Amino acid sequence: MQALYLLALLPVAETTADPNSYGFRPKRSTADAIEQCFTVLARKISPPWVLEATSVAASTTSVTHGCSTISPRIKRCCGNG
Numbered sequence: 001m002q003a004l005y006l007l008a009l010l011p012v013a014e015t016t017a018d019p020n021s022y023g024f025r026p027k028r029s030t031a032d033a034i035e036q037c038f039t040v041l042a043r044k045i046s047p048p049w050v051l052e053a054t055s056v057a058a059s060t061t062s063v064t065h066g067c068s069t070i071s072p073r074i075k076r077c078c079g080n081g
Helices: 002-016 030-041 053-058 060-066 071-078
Strands: none
Touching: none
């Protein structure tokens, strides 16, 4: 039964997922994630920080105070809003 759910839901999940998400996804590795980080952070105009999902989930209140423009999206992803 789980295999049937996987066959039905995996194509939907892959088309709606963030293209820069690498955790527990088929045909994606740690090396791919590191390459993406290097590509993005090596630009002249790049974000000054990288968020790890476990850090964000544990500290949504501190993120809310520091970055009000991204906090609604983070809260939505973490299930807090």
